[in-house]
Amino acid sequence: MPPIRRVAIVGGTHGNELTGAYLAKKFAALPQLVQRSSFESTVLLANPLAFAARQRYLERDLNRCFSPENLQDAAALSYEDNQARAIYQQLGSGAAKADFILDLHSTTANMGLTIILTNRHPFNLRMAAYLSGLHPAVKIYFWMDSQTTFLRSISKFGCAIEVGPVAQGLLDAALFEQTQALVYSVLDYLEAQNRGVDLKIADRLTLYECTAMVDYPKTEQGDLAAMIHPQLQSRDYQPLQSGDAIFLGFDGTTIHYSGELAYPVFINEAAYYEKGIAFCLTQQQQISLAD
Numbered sequence: 607m608p609p610i611r612r613v614a615i616v617g618g619t620h621g622n623e624l625t626g627a628y629l630a631k632k633f634a635a636l637p638q639l640v641q642r643s644s645f646e647s648t649v650l651l652a653n654p655l656a657f658a659a660r661q662r663y664l665e666r667d668l669n670r671c672f673s674p675e676n677l678q679d680a681a682a683l684s685y686e687d688n689q690a691r692a693i694y695q696q697l698g699s700g701a702a703k704a705d706f707i708l709d710l711h712s713t714t715a716n717m718g719l720t721i722i723l724t725n726r727h728p729f730n731l732r733m734a735a736y737l738s739g740l741h742p743a744v745k746i747y748f749w750m751d752s753q754t755t756f757l758r759s760i761s762k763f764g765c766a767i768e769v770g771p772v773a774q775g776l777l778d779a780a781l782f783e784q785t786q787a788l789v790y791s792v793l794d795y796l797e798a799q800n801r802g803v804d805l806k807i808a809d810r811l812t813l814y815e816c817t818a819m820v821d822y823p824k825t826e827q828g829d830l831a832a833m834i835h836p837q838l839q840s841r842d843y844q845p846l847q848s849g850d851a852i853f854l855g856f857d858g859t860t861i862h863y864s865g866e867l868a869y870p871v872f873i874n875e876a877a878y879y880e881k882g883i884a885f886c887l888t889q890q891q892q893i894s895l896a897d
């Protein structure tokens with residue numbers, strides 16, 4: 607495969623996710639931290655007005671604006687629609703388009719250090735295996751972006767880094783430093799690939815593929831009828847079996863899971879209340895990278 611020549615490191619796609627936003631600001635101020643000899647790095651604060659307002663977005667979720675239809679929709683005029691077009695022009699088209707995009711996010715869920723892949727290109731899978739070998743706490747989450755609406759989907763190569771738990775609008779220094787270390791490891795991987803350097807990479811990878819989203823129980827008026835059950839709270843990536851408690855109703859009743867063995871993630875993500883997602887179910891898969 608051709609070398610990676612242009613890398614984009616993006617933070618603040620969601621304006622209240624301060625880990626990525628402040629990493630982007632740091633890298634923009636000290637570009638030597640993210641430059642390597644075999645490629646150029648561009649750093650971008652993706653949603654500066656939302657960041658200034660400490661909101662996820664002003665009018666709509668920027669990270670759902672990148673479908674080809676939306677980018678070409680002349681009637682899509684929100685601040686985020688315009689921002690998505692500007693970012694696409696900079697990173698997704700033309701001679702200077704990014705070969706690799708790293709998009710930095712944080713979550714209120716207990717997801718630790720998660721690498722999110724949206725396709726199964728061997729280059730991305732090998733990178734994920736390299737990162738989990740270096741940082742044993744790293745988990746790999748696979749979320750097929752079938753509508754290609756995510757910013758990171760502009761480029762075939764790349765991933766998002768999702769770290770948590772951290773509250774919206776808050777910085778956690780330990781998570782900040784761990785995220786920064788992961789960014790450097792990603793850049794090291796790209797540099798080694800470009801230079802043909804052999805890296806120690808396991809030939810197997812554990813991946814968690816999103817298979818379903820589960821909404822909260824709702825009242826007839828559409829309001830919440832239950833909360834995440836205390837026995838599920840913070841148990842991201844732990845096995846969930848039929849009969850396990852998942853919701854606690856405001857009337858005290860427990861609602862149990864029924865279905866095949868799954869590994870829930872994004873449990874009680876604050877930003878997903880509005881999307882009708884209480885948690886995402888995943889299937890654990892062992893991927894062989896041997897060719």
Ligand SMILES: [Zn+2]
Binds near residue numbers: 711712
């Ligand atoms: Zn985010």
